[in-house]
Amino acid sequence: MQFTINGKPTSVDADPRTSLLDLLRDHLHLFGAKKGCNQGACGACTVLVDGGQRILSCLALAAQYDGREITTIEGLADEHGLHPLQDAFIEHDGFQCGYCTPGQICSAIGMIAELERGVPSHVTNDIASKHIPLSSDELRERMSGNLCRCGAYNGIVGAITDTYAEAVK
Amino acid sequence: MTPFTYARAHDVAEAIKLAGTSAAKYLGGGTNLVDLMRETIERPTSLIDVTGLSSAIEEQADGSWLIGAAATNTAVAEHPVIRQCFPVLTRAIVAGASAQIRNMATVGGNLLQRTRCVYFYDDDGSRCNKRQPGQGCDAINGFNRMHAILGASDQCVATHPSDMCVALSALGAEVHLESTAGKRVVPLTDFHRPPGDQPQIETLLQPGELITSVGLPPLPFGKQSTYRKVRDRASYAFALVSVAAAVDVAGERIKDLRLALGGVATKPWRAWKLEQTLRGRRASVANFQSAIDAELADAKPLSDNAFKIDLTRRAVVAVLSELTGVSA
Numbered sequence: 472m473q474f475t476i477n478g479k480p481t482s483v484d485a486d487p488r489t490s491l492l493d494l495l496r497d498h499l500h501l502f503g504a505k506k507g508c509n510q511g512a513c514g515a516c517t518v519l520v521d522g523g524q525r526i527l528s529c530l531a532l533a534a535q536y537d538g539r540e541i542t543t544i545e546g547l548a549d550e551h552g553l554h555p556l557q558d559a560f561i562e563h564d565g566f567q568c569g570y571c572t573p574g575q576i577c578s579a580i581g582m583i584a585e586l587e588r589g590v591p592s593h594v595t596n597d598i599a600s601k602h603i604p605l606s607s608d609e610l611r612e613r614m615s616g617n618l619c620r621c622g623a624y625n626g627i628v629g630a631i632t633d634t635y636a637e638a639v640k
Numbered sequence: 641m642t643p644f645t646y647a648r649a650h651d652v653a654e655a656i657k658l659a660g661t662s663a664a665k666y667l668g669g670g671t672n673l674v675d676l677m678r679e680t681i682e683r684p685t686s687l688i689d690v691t692g693l694s695s696a697i698e699e700q701a702d703g704s705w706l707i708g709a710a711a712t713n714t715a716v717a718e719h720p721v722i723r724q725c726f727p728v729l730t731r732a733i734v735a736g737a738s739a740q741i742r743n744m745a746t747v748g749g750n751l752l753q754r755t756r757c758v759y760f761y762d763d764d765g766s767r768c769n770k771r772q773p774g775q776g777c778d779a780i781n782g783f784n785r786m787h788a789i790l791g792a793s794d795q796c797v798a799t800h801p802s803d804m805c806v807a808l809s810a811l812g813a814e815v816h817l818e819s820t821a822g823k824r825v826v827p828l829t830d831f832h833r834p835p836g837d838q839p840q841i842e843t844l845l846q847p848g849e850l851i852t853s854v855g856l857p858p859l860p861f862g863k864q865s866t867y868r869k870v871r872d873r874a875s876y877a878f879a880l881v882s883v884a885a886a887v888d889v890a891g892e893r894i895k896d897l898r899l900a901l902g903g904v905a906t907k908p909w910r911a912w913k914l915e916q917t918l919r920g921r922r923a924s925v926a927n928f929q930s931a932i933d934a935e936l937a938d939a940k941p942l943s944d945n946a947f948k949i950d951l952t953r954r955a956v957v958a959v960l961s962e963l964t965g966v967s968a
Contacts, residue, residue: 487646487687490674510675517740527740530671534646535689582739590718593734593875598723615875616738 472537476501477546483533491536492516492528495543503544503573504528507618514617517574517581518543525581527616544573547580556580559630567621575617579631582613605635641677645686649693652818652852658688659848666690666850668749669712671741676754681763681771691746694853697722703858706816709748709851713737713804716747726856728865728884732807735869738876748851750804751815751831752843756878757787757798769795770839785944786878789952790905790936796839797942799903800832801878806902807867809910810884811856819849828854832907861888861896868959869902870951879903881951887963892922894964899956904939904948911935914956923964925957932956 474481476499483498492509495501495518507515509529516529519542547554556576559565566572586609589601594612603609610628619627646667649655659666665684667673668691676682694708697719705725707716716722717733733742759766759778767776779787779797787797805828813828831843845851856862865886871877882902888895897918901909914935921927932953939949961967 487644488641509678511671511741514738514740524743525740526744527671527738530669530674530741530744532646532667532670532674532687535667535670535691578740581743585714585739588718590714591723591730591734592739593731595734598727598730601720612875613739616740 472533474536474538475540477542485533487532487534489533490529491518491531491533491541494533495528495541501543501545504577505570505573507571507574512618513571513574514578515571515574517578517617519577519581523581523584525578542577544576547576554580556630556634559634560627563626563629563633564623565626565630566619566623571617571619571621575614575619575627578614578617579627579634582610582631583635586613605632607632642680642683642685644677644684646689647686648689652693652850655688655690655693655850656818656820656848658686659850664688664848666748668710668746668752669741669744670749671737671745672749672753679761679763681761690748690850695746700855705856707747707854707856709746709816709853711747713742713745713747713750714739716804717742724863726807726811726859726862726865728810728862728867728886729804729807729856731867732803732869732882732884735867735879735882736803747804747854750802751828751851751854752845753800753802754842755798756801758783760798770798770835770842773838773840780942783944784942786880787942787945788904788906789939789941789945789948790901790909791834792906792940793835793837793839795837796835796906798835798839798906799878800905800907802908803867803869803879803882803902805832805908806882806900807884808854808856809900809908810865810886810898811859811862812898814855814857815851816853816855817845817849818852819846821846821849823852825855828908829910835906859886859898862886864888864963865898866959866963868955870955871903881948881955883952883955883959885956885959885963887923887960889923889964894918894921894923897960899960901935901952901956904952911956913937918960923960923966925961925966928957928960928966929953 505515507513591598695710869882917931
């Protein structure tokens, strides 16, 4: 199988049973994406596919993503430093134990792309409208697939709001 | 997981040919199937990935809309025409799962989702007629708060988990199928089977038959439609009760309507009796109540889920009131 992982072409041999999460962690030693529930309930394994679509790597068979681009938390920082959302999580205490954090951050980046594209959510009143502001209700609903057992939600919401308040008005 | 081979299909003919044996399964987003394989409840010997087949959402010459089975939940929910002409479908989709799962899950896979009955999942310690035909059902006398009050049998009381299918049922969707025997189109309301004495057979799909697309016939009053879901959490939970409805109001009368229920039945439950009772009648809370009472006349509550009867009544009256402008 051939992937582009965090910008690098990567070739891996793996059994068809291998999930994308196990491929990242066990075969490529990228331990950022976490195995929380391994059944699609917690969001700790969230990664970005093909430039920003958020998916759960635990429910994805690696073989299905052969040929695609995968971005994990390890791929967000660049030579200038951390991704602005990573800085904001530190600034806002958006975590305690940190286990859900890579999934939260990847998920939030995917969420903003969906919002900018005008994807409606369960709490969107006018679903015909493509302009959806990032209200607190929208943010919480759209991030509901990422659980934080430490309960750092206020910090997480603060970090995301701060980072994207200007972008999504 | 038990071992399997994996292959990608590039067109429908190739998918059907690759599937061949009955131990093969078509793979969509994998959000349900991969989980069931990990639990060894599903044990296919080969997976045919059909996510590369048609995901187009296109208007047909007769004014209907055809959704390729590989379209993701997100793609359907965000499509401008679906949002405008069939808002019930967008609302149902975004009421289900999480954004990450909606980005992966496909329309074809959604139709084939299996129940989240805890006894179905518990293959180490529970009996389940769906998992092991003839074994018995531990839900009927067990913890059955989430289970069905409509359409159940003495073999199975598991609910169908989909939100999307409830909207598709209300909209009179058609399921397009293809196999080596040819093509056929079946109404979504017939696609899922009630459990009866064979709860392990959940749809009318034949071995190797593939869902290629789902059709939405024209429904001018589809614009006046919505979906309401009642669940234990505000987000990311399966329905206790859900209502998909579209209503055509002329003056004070209900000229026509479509209504389907989720979370309460063994399949997406089209409320035919309610529709028949209300069609042509005046829009009023009293009429909504007698119509849902007609629909629920056959409801059979279990030890823990009688609350669903009242919850369904209230949810249906609230939705019909909202759509007709009657104050509840």
